Each structure stands twice: as C-alpha cells, then as structure tokens.
Amino acid sequence: MDYSHIIVGGGSAGSVLANRLSARSANRVLLLEAGQDTPPGQVPKEIEDTYPGTAYFDPRFHWTKLKVRTQVVSHNNPDAAPPPLRKYEQARVLGGGSSINGQMANRGAPTDFDEWEARGAAGWNWDGVLPFFKKVEHDLDFADEWHGREGHITVTRIPAERWCDHTKAAGEAFRLAGFKYLPDQNGRFEDGYFPVTASIDGRKRVSAAVGYLNAQVRARENLTISTETQVSGLLFEGNRCVGVSAMVKGQPREFRGAEVILSSGAIHSPAILLRNGIGPVGHLREMGIEVRSALPGVGQRLMDHPSISLSSFIRRPARLTDAHSRRHILLGLRYSSGLPETPKGDMFVAVASKSAWHAVGQQVASLLAFVNKTYSEAGQVRLASTDWQEEPVVEFNLLSDRRDLDRLMSGFRMLAAMQLSAPLAAVTTDPFPAAYSDKVRAIGVVNERNRWLTKAVAALLDGPPALRSWIIDRYVVEGFTFRQVMEDEEALEAFIRKATIGVWHASCSCRMGRDDDPMAVVDNQGRVRGMEGLRVVDASIFPVVPCANTNFPVLMTAEKIADTMLAGG
Structure with a gap:
C-alpha cells in the first residue's frame, strides 16, 4: 500500500501531523512509532499521572541505550579524558516527550521567534507563530488575545x-x-x-497522543498507526525519498509513500539522515557512507538549556x-x-x-x-556506527x-x-x-x-x-x-x-535557514535541502532553542508546517 505521507516518529510533532494531515480524506497517512501505543482507555497510569516522576524514570518508555555527554568535549586535546557519559531519558512511546515530561506548557519569548526569522526562517517571527500556539491549546483559565480555547492540548494552572x-x-x-x-x-x-502552566486537564496528563490521536481520529480509515516499529533506513529513487524500511515487532517491512517526514527528535532525526548519506561529507566518508547530499549542518549545533x-x-x-x-x-x-x-x-x-x-x-x-x-551552540550528533540499531554519539557541549x-x-x-x-x-x-x-x-x-x-x-x-x-x-x-x-x-x-546538565530540550540539529546558509538543513517548511519527498518536522529544525520548555514550541511547529502542507506547500 502506498501512502501520501509517512511520518517517522509518533512523538509530539508526529501526533500533530498525523491528526492534521489525515483530516483531509484524500490523504493516506502512516504514523510509525518505535515505542508502545497509548490508546484511549489504555494509557498507562504512570503516563496519565499529573506527577511525571514515575513515567520519567520508567525504562518501558525510554531509549534505554542512549547516553550523552553534557560537558564540553575537547577535540583539540586527544590526551584529555572525555567527560562522563550520562543516561539520557529520551522518550520511546507514542506521544514522545509529552508522555513522560514535566508537562510544562510554555512558549518562549517573542524575541526568540523574531530571531528565528532573522536567522533565515522566513515567516516564523512572533506574529507568524502566535496563531499556531493558540491553535494548540485549550486553556481552561484564560480567554484573551494570547490564548486558544479550541485546541487539542488542555492547559491549566494549580x-x-x-x-x-x-x-x-x-x-x-x-x-x-x-x-x-x-x-x-x-x-x-x-x-x-x-x-506554571501545565499540559493537564486538572486530573490527568494531556499528551500529544491523548490530545491529537483520540478515538475519533484513530477511527479514520485513511490513518494507520504502527507502533513498536523502528525505521531502519530510507528508500530513494535518485534524489527523491520514496519510503522507509522498518522493523515492525521484529519483522522487516517496507513502506512506500509520496513524502516521508522525520519527526524523531533532535537526536534521532539527524542520525537517520546521516545513516542515509545526508550530512557532512567528511563524517560520512569517515563512516564509509556514500554521500547522497552534502549538508554540513546535519547533526551540528545541537542545543539544550544548561x-x-x-x-x-x-x-x-x-x-x-x-x-x-x-x-x-x-x-x-x-x-x-x-x-x-x-x-x-x-x-x-x-x-x-x-x-x-x-x-x-x-x-x-x-x-x-x-x-x-543560552548561547552555547557547539553540540553535535554523530554516528558511532552505520548500524541503525546503534545509538549515535551525542555531545551537548553545554557551557x-x-x-x-x-x-x-x-x-x-x-x-x-x-x-x-x-x-x-x-x-x-x-x-x-x-x-x-x-x-x-x-x-x-x-x-x-x-x-x-x-x-x-x-x-x-x-x-x-x-x-x-x-x-x-x-x-x-x-x-x-x-x-x-x-x-x-x-x-x-x-x-x-x-x-550542569541539560533539561531534555535537545534541539537545533537540523536547522531551518536560507538557501545561502551552508549550515541550514531544511527550508522554512521543513523540506530537506537538495532532496525531494523528505522533510524534518521536530525540535531539530529550530534555528535556536527558545526561552521555553520545548514541547509547546514543537507542537506549534508541527501545526504551522501541517497548515502549510495542507495549503499546498
């Protein structure tokens, strides 16, 4: 079966995209998620809890082998001992980070998004993003020019x-x-x-999966959700991405579609691109990977909040x-x-x-x-191996x-x-x-x-x-x-x-930017430069991490790009 859109990653961005794109009956949408499902009526109690400390530490919902370095890594002094590796609680469950995070529902400063536009993301200034922040939320407390009341994510304050x-x-x-x-x-x-504004309804967490993938959405005949499905590679015909290879509950499968959207987060989205020959030429050749598209910004300038x-x-x-x-x-x-x-x-x-x-x-x-x-923009994601099952090397280089x-x-x-x-x-x-x-x-x-x-x-x-x-x-x-x-x-x-550690706000490793910016990976609609049929839509495309917990900016980003896609962009 061919799909119009294959979404790789059922986290916050993927949940939004699956909802919005499948709302058009002519589309056939496939959502792939490596972790488990959280269907209505069967959401694990740890995820539903408005106290996030149990879900956050539960290995059922993590990429358990992922470790990162947060301290600055010196590549100019080979004799220096590397900083310690730390476990990194990256979500592996439908809803992604929104299913295990601290539920902090904030947006950032208007100056953040004006800077996004100044860095080359045309149309992403504060006036351009505010309508989509409002579109995300159902605010139980405020109804004014700053807030939405019809969105899929309920927010309130204690x-x-x-x-x-x-x-x-x-x-x-x-x-x-x-x-x-x-x-x-x-x-x-x-x-x-x-x-603090929290993504809860007063009694339970409202994750992206709960809010955007409810029973009514799941009943759409043109939406397929495949969990326990990890993408092992991208399929190409020339410079066009035409599908993905994946392991579905341990069985190999191929899925083909008109467009593939990577929504796997700022660590795994660049890793997928790198394994498929899209990234810095030197690193790809070092790994023995044929260069499909030379994009030096892939995996570079990773950010978090120290x-x-x-x-x-x-x-x-x-x-x-x-x-x-x-x-x-x-x-x-x-x-x-x-x-x-x-x-x-x-x-x-x-x-x-x-x-x-x-x-x-x-x-x-x-x-x-x-x-x-933060002004620390020296982090990076690199491959440790060409094996798609191996976690990448992640260096945040905080401070x-x-x-x-x-x-x-x-x-x-x-x-x-x-x-x-x-x-x-x-x-x-x-x-x-x-x-x-x-x-x-x-x-x-x-x-x-x-x-x-x-x-x-x-x-x-x-x-x-x-x-x-x-x-x-x-x-x-x-x-x-x-x-x-x-x-x-x-x-x-x-x-x-x-x-000093980060606060699990990994971002900016596949940045939006102008065509004349050599470090830009995608354009202002998430389309990967030099490729056809391939987008990235998640926190990795942020030009700079905003002054906020990143979940609501991710939801906004997915809403804005989905709107552009449905309008023909």
Missing part, C-alpha cells in the same frame, strides 16, 4: 490556594526580592513569578502532599540576568516542592535554574559559551539568597548544591527495593537535626558543600562545570 507551604514560601521569597506576580506566564512576556540545582530539606508541615497536588512544580520565576546584550527574561527558575516519587524525594525541595537564553557559565554562577548565588531568606528558611533546612548523578537516577527507578530503602532513610532524616545533617553531608552531597560554593568562587565554578 492555584495558590492549593500550594503547599514550601511553594508558598518560595513565592513570598520572590515577592520580597522585588519580583512581580504574573497570573499567566504565557501572557505578556515579562519578568516575574507565576503558577541547568543547575540548589536543594534543601523540607520541614514536615511544609511538604507537598497529594491533598495539595500530584504535581511537584507549581511555581516558576522568569528573570533577567542583566548580562550585556542578553534579552529580558533570559533566566528561569522552577520551584520543585518534591524531588522524586519516593519517601526521600518528598522531603527534598529543589530550586532549579536554567539559562533560558561552551562563557556567558552561560557566568549566568549560572550568578543564578546559583541568587538562589542561595532566596534559600536563606526568611520565608524559605522557615520551612527548610540543610541546603546543598545538587547533582543529577547516576546514584540519583538509580534510586529514582520505581521498584520495591527503592521504595523500602527510601522509607528507611526518610525516617532517619526526620530524626535528630544533627543526624540529618550528617546523612546529607555524608551520603547526599557529591563533592561540594553549600558553604564551600558560597565562600569559594573557584569551588562554585568547579561545581557548576561538573553538575
């Missing part, structure tokens, strides 16, 4: 009366520091603190319970660093009043700061721009001042610089061993203060104490360099 005392104390600390309260973070873009965390022990009465909310991040802060030539709102703080699903996680709060407007390091250092000092302010000092104790280490990941896996282990440790932490402080210093702190990083600038910089 009101302050349902915040625990820790969240309320953080809000009061922000207020006393001079920040303005904003009832809506997706309204006018300005500095201030706000209840982040750091300051954690603390929450006194018992101030903790978040299910009676307040299942969600752990209820409050956010957007602020301006004041660094020369950076736009307003270039920094973001998320207040997590619970750090994990288990007993110790309920006792630990975190102030998570990330560089909203490759000194401005990001400087802002995280100043941001950490600001977080420390907030942590020591009267409101937060009244509800927390024992602040410590936190690292998202392999030990933290291991204890975050949902199993009975971790459940009982953390219960035992939590009982000790609720014991005498001296014992709690000793346990935190001995078993929780990893190399740097709060006092060290506050009193020693070199220790603070060393901690930031070691502990």
Whole structure:
C-alpha cells in the first residue's frame, strides 16, 4: 500500500501531523512509532499521572541505550579524558516527550521567534507563530488575545490556594526580592513569578497522543498507526525519498509513500539522515557512507538549556502532599540576568516542592535554574556506527559559551539568597548544591527495593537535626558543600562545570535557514535541502532553542508546517 505521507516518529510533532494531515480524506497517512501505543482507555497510569516522576524514570518508555555527554568535549586535546557519559531519558512511546515530561506548557519569548526569522526562517517571527500556539491549546483559565480555547492540548494552572507551604514560601521569597506576580506566564512576556502552566486537564496528563490521536481520529480509515516499529533506513529513487524500511515487532517491512517526514527528535532525526548519506561529507566518508547530499549542518549545533540545582530539606508541615497536588512544580520565576546584550527574561527558575516519587524525594525541595537564553551552540550528533540499531554519539557541549557559565554562577548565588531568606528558611533546612548523578537516577527507578530503602532513610532524616545533617553531608552531597560554593568562587565554578546538565530540550540539529546558509538543513517548511519527498518536522529544525520548555514550541511547529502542507506547500 502506498501512502501520501509517512511520518517517522509518533512523538509530539508526529501526533500533530498525523491528526492534521489525515483530516483531509484524500490523504493516506502512516504514523510509525518505535515505542508502545497509548490508546484511549489504555494509557498507562504512570503516563496519565499529573506527577511525571514515575513515567520519567520508567525504562518501558525510554531509549534505554542512549547516553550523552553534557560537558564540553575537547577535540583539540586527544590526551584529555572525555567527560562522563550520562543516561539520557529520551522518550520511546507514542506521544514522545509529552508522555513522560514535566508537562510544562510554555512558549518562549517573542524575541526568540523574531530571531528565528532573522536567522533565515522566513515567516516564523512572533506574529507568524502566535496563531499556531493558540491553535494548540485549550486553556481552561484564560480567554484573551494570547490564548486558544479550541485546541487539542488542555492547559491549566494549580492555584495558590492549593500550594503547599514550601511553594508558598518560595513565592513570598520572590515577592520580597522585588519580583512581580504574573497570573499567566504565557501572557505578556515579562519578568516575574507565576503558577506554571501545565499540559493537564486538572486530573490527568494531556499528551500529544491523548490530545491529537483520540478515538475519533484513530477511527479514520485513511490513518494507520504502527507502533513498536523502528525505521531502519530510507528508500530513494535518485534524489527523491520514496519510503522507509522498518522493523515492525521484529519483522522487516517496507513502506512506500509520496513524502516521508522525520519527526524523531533532535537526536534521532539527524542520525537517520546521516545513516542515509545526508550530512557532512567528511563524517560520512569517515563512516564509509556514500554521500547522497552534502549538508554540513546535519547533526551540528545541537542545543539544550544548561541547568543547575540548589536543594534543601523540607520541614514536615511544609511538604507537598497529594491533598495539595500530584504535581511537584507549581511555581516558576522568569528573570533577567542583566548580562550585556542578553534579552529580558533570559533566566528561569522552577520551584520543585518534591524531588522524586519516593519517601526521600518528598522531603527534598529543589530550586532549579536554567539559562533560558543560552548561547552555547557547539553540540553535535554523530554516528558511532552505520548500524541503525546503534545509538549515535551525542555531545551537548553545554557551557561552551562563557556567558552561560557566568549566568549560572550568578543564578546559583541568587538562589542561595532566596534559600536563606526568611520565608524559605522557615520551612527548610540543610541546603546543598545538587547533582543529577547516576546514584540519583538509580534510586529514582520505581521498584520495591527503592521504595523500602527510601522509607528507611526518610525516617532517619526526620530524626535528630544533627543526624540529618550528617546523612546529607555524608551520603547526599557529591563533592561540594553549600558553604564551600558560597565562600569559594573557584569551588562554585568547579561545581557548576561538573553538575550542569541539560533539561531534555535537545534541539537545533537540523536547522531551518536560507538557501545561502551552508549550515541550514531544511527550508522554512521543513523540506530537506537538495532532496525531494523528505522533510524534518521536530525540535531539530529550530534555528535556536527558545526561552521555553520545548514541547509547546514543537507542537506549534508541527501545526504551522501541517497548515502549510495542507495549503499546498
């Protein structure tokens, strides 16, 4: 059977495209997803939960072999030891990241999208993208010029009366520091603190699969959804892509279509292009791959938001319970660093009043700061092997721009001042610089061993203060104490360099741009340069990562390109 459109990847972008393109009865649409299905009435409870910490750590929903390097990799010093590899929780399930992420439904700054257009993505300025952000959402709280009420993704905010005392104390600390309260973070873009907008309906997560691939859409005769299906290669006739080869539940298949759309994310979409001879000539020849199209930008300039965390022990009465909310991040802060030539709102703080699903996680709060407007654009995705089953080499090279390091250092000092302010000092104790280490990941896996282990440790932490402080210093702190990083600038910089991670916002590895930009991979409609019948539509085509969690910008991007395609583009 031939299809009009074959979509490779059933994540956020793929779910949108499958819905919109199949709405035209003349189209025959095939959606391929490597992970499992989440059909109506059978969505796993971990995915439905408005607390994302269980789905996020569940290996059933991950590319379990994917590991990345976040620290800067020196390719000029072959004798230098490479930075450590870190597990990367890339979603492998229908709905993609929207099925396991933190449900943060924000958009970015208007200046982000004006920069997109300035970098060569014609028509992608703020005025060009706002209608598609509005088209995505069904906002339960606001109906104004900034918001949509008819979209497939329900969004809402947890009101302050349902915040625990820790969240309320953080809000009061922000207020006393001079920040303005904003009832809506997706309204006018300005500095201030706000209840975070979440892609939930108040009771459950609303993933892209739940919102865009409901029972009515699935009933369309012209839409086929094939899960547990991993694409092994692209099929070509000359410079035209005419289909894909795939493994469907372990069986090889070929699917042919008029157009193939890669929506596999900023790590796997460039890897697919590279394996099929589309990318930098030097790397392709090094791997023994015949060059089909010389595009030096494929896999290059990978981006994410560098982040750091300051954690603390929450006194018992101030903790978040299910009676307040299942969600752990209820409050956010957007602020301006004041660094020369950076736009307003270039920094973001998320207040997590619970750090994990288990007993110790309920006792630990975190102030998570990330560089909203990052200048580190030196990441890359390369092949480790020509074998389609092997994960690529992924180097984010966070903090490759000194401005990001400087802002995280100043941001950490600001977080420390907030942590020591009267409101937060009244509800927390024992602040410590936190690292998202392999030990933290291991204890975050949902199993009975971790459940009982953390219960035992939590009982000790609720014991005498001296014992709690000793346990935190001995078993929780990893190399740097709060006092060290506050009193020693070199220790603070060393901690930031070691502990900075991304926030799972991989993007920009197949960028949109002008025809005269040698690093542009696709045009402003996602069409791969020099090829026919092949597009990329996901976060990899962002010209630069916006000042936002990337899920809503991905949904917007897919809506905008689907609209163009249906109009004949």
